[in-house]
Amino acid sequence: MEDTPISRRLKSVKNIIIVLSGKGGVGKSSVTTQLALSLYASSPAARVGILDVDLTGPSIPRMLGVDGHGVHQSTDGWVPVYADGSQARLACMSVGFLLKNKGDSVVWRGPKKNGMIRQFLSDVRWGELDYLVIDTPPGTSDEHLSLMEHLAPIHSRLSSVIVTTPQAVALVDVMKCVSFTRTVNLPVLGVIENMSGYVCPCCGEISNVFSTGGGESIAKRENMPFLGSLPIDTELVTLLDASDQEEKTIPVTNADALPSFKLMES
Ligand code: ADP
Secondary structure, eight states: OOOOHHHHHTTTEEEEEEEEESSTTSSHHHHHHHHHHHHHHTOTTOOEEEEEOOTTSOOHHHHHTOTTOOOEEETTEEEOEETTGGGOOEEEEEGGGTOSSTTOOOOOOHHHHHHHHHHHHHHBOOOSEEEEEEEOOSSSOHHHHHHHHHHGGGGGGEEEEEEEOSSHHHHHHHHHHHHHHHHTTOOEEEEEEEEEEEEOTTTOOEEOSSOOSHHHHHHHHTTOOEEEEEEEOHHHHHHHHOOOOSSOOOOOTTGGGOGGGGGGOO
């Protein structure tokens, strides 16, 4: 393994899962959050980190209920924000923690974004982690390439998950993600279809708001595992989008939909 500041910093991180989506608004950050929480809940000893490299639209702090928290510098780098308080098993780092005001936007050119990603990977004091889940911007952009370049020395510990909605237009974008993973030789753990049907809160009947099954068929066609479908969940959206709750507990309702992650334990 090539010795770089990033490989040294991440040597105690067992698995790194990069979450991708063809376009915005399909629920990539929500799935990242749910996935991290599922892994966290999978064992009382599991240690999980979430790195939000969606630099222009960081939403993980809000979803985890740690919006407005600040990170501080120690002599050994940035201390992440722990979303589970003193247990310190669910660490999070996001550009959102570095902005002076909540509404500030990040308007940076490529080299500055690249520098930020490098710093996130080399300077955060994650400690021992079973999983580091990385939320990326929508599509396949410079940020994705930077990420892959910086993580090249630890390529064997990388894998990815592709999030899509069931409609055909979203699936065209998924193919761009698939093609990206093949170009950079990034293993795909599987495809997750989000917003797949709406469960009526009154009677529990499922209506297919969009067409259905697209994620599964693309997974089959491209020879990738299908990890499951997540329905539109009104309770989840209220929890994820609320920003001012003192303590927020997001239910891990969909843990069973993600069985393949158990296979990753090394
Ligand atoms: P992306 O990261 O792909 O841009 P987000 O995760 O930010 O998408 O989700 C966009 C919006 O959709 C958010 O308001 C989020 O709460 C909502 N959302 C995502 N997944 C679901 C779901 N399964 N059920 C209900 N709302 C969802």
